[in-house]
Amino acid sequence: MSSAAPLIRARGLTKRFGAFTAVDGIDFDVAKGEAFGFLGPNGAGKTSTMRMIGCTSPISDGQLEILGLDPVRDGPRIRSRLGVVPQEGNLDNELTVRENLIIYGRYFGLPRDECARRADELLEFVQLADRGKDLVEPLSGGMKRRLTIARSLINEPDLILLDEPTTGLDPQARHLLWDRLYRLKQRGVTLVLTTHYMDEAEQLCDRLVVMDKARIVAAGSPQQLIDRYSSREVAEFRFAPGIQETLDGQLAGLAERIERLPDRVLLYADDGEAVVIAARDKGIHPETVLVRRSTLEDVFLRLTGRSLID
């Protein structure tokens, strides 16, 4: 494998379950050392894609190459070099925190003392060193997720797959987790993650693809996507109930593009303040006004007409 070859290469990658197509012919490459994201709402096909990359779900059609190997022929060999953080927790509740790490290292064929050494080091890394002897069950959701991340690192993987790493966590736990993932990224570890949080994608991903209904609808760095599919700024107007519907004609022309959501109106323009002033001049008085920069949420709205989290 030459150094320029991607770690993952997918062409026309497809996953079907009976008549249902979960992933519909997607193409992407993941390069060594990058943090690559799949952004999309629930049911977009992200988890199915991750499971195919993880070599635990056979592909239905297309091509997939991971670490230069073929998942069908070399599944166990590829898996020996992956670290997987699944969406659905599968820590062993009957074992202690430390035992969970050690036995997982044993699955990779590591000697027992090496497993113990790495377990202690990793517990330190995910800030669970004082919980090693506790059973898994009383841990909080954030701690369990951190333990799962530690577990995924026990074999010193070339590639880490994280499926919705912070879904269901409170903001503090999310930030702690992001910090650890960011450190891994700094060390040159290749990360592939799925998320339906645009802030997560913006924080962690060098490059991402936006998925919707089993397909990739856009690809690029977070900034590229925003530049391409949204304006620099957004003015958000919220109105008292019933007012929004009466304003249709008056809002037109205030911005490059207008999105009407059930609870607010989004006006896309390079200068958000100017939109606010123009609206006031026209006698439009929203209950609240917010001017902010465009995010991936706006990109997704533009591409699909829906928001990421329903």
Added chain:
Amino acid sequence: MAAITRPAPQPAAARWPAMARVVEHRALQYRRTFRASIFGSFVQPVLFLAAMGIGLGSYVDRAGGGLLGDLSYLQFLAPGLLAAAVMQTGSFEAMFPILGGLQWNRTFHAMYATPIRPRDIALGNFAWITIRLLMVGTSFAVVIAAFGAVRQPAALLLAVPVAVLTGLAFAIPIAAFSATQRRPDGFSTIFRFGLTPLFLFSGTFFPITNLPELIRPIAWLSPLWHGVDLSRAILLGTVADAPLLAIAHLAVLGALIVIGALVAFRTVAARLERG
């Protein structure tokens, strides 16, 4: 953390180690319940042999008037109970722990994300069940010997492996079924309509020749009967009287194990791949 330039490590070398790691995991889990489990595996045979063998047995022996020849009811019963007890443990071990690994704790999915293959997971569990059955069978044999319920205690060395085979003939097909389940509802059906009737009508407590002629062939279909009959022949020293029958018993138990394993490889793999 990751040594990115490191060459690819060998795939988990031979298959034996991969399967041994699955056993290691089960053993690690077992450590927590070890004491209670060992205690139970002695208590259960003591209770059964005391109540059925001695309690009921003294009644049968007095009333039977030599129906069993010079054999006491306790001696008749012990090999049957040995096989039946191992069957029960085997069935149980093939239900909840398998469903748990695939559905509740999802520990088998965690293993599948490593070089371990679905087949290793199935084989490792069968190996672990074999170990458990050897433990249960051996403690049962010790109790049988302590009760003096066998003429030649050395014969227990052969009866225990036969009981373990009987247990596996149930456990492995049941494990194949468990891998298709998402809830434990089917298990109580297996116990109620499968294991309990077999326990009662497979020659454990009375010879199947006592069954009405019409029902008797059903007993022949019962894997437990094959195990009970063979254990009894071994403990009573009558294998040489009908060697072909002994071979037939082994063949039936062996066939259930092999076919069960082939089906289990498929159902476990299908379940793990589905996620």
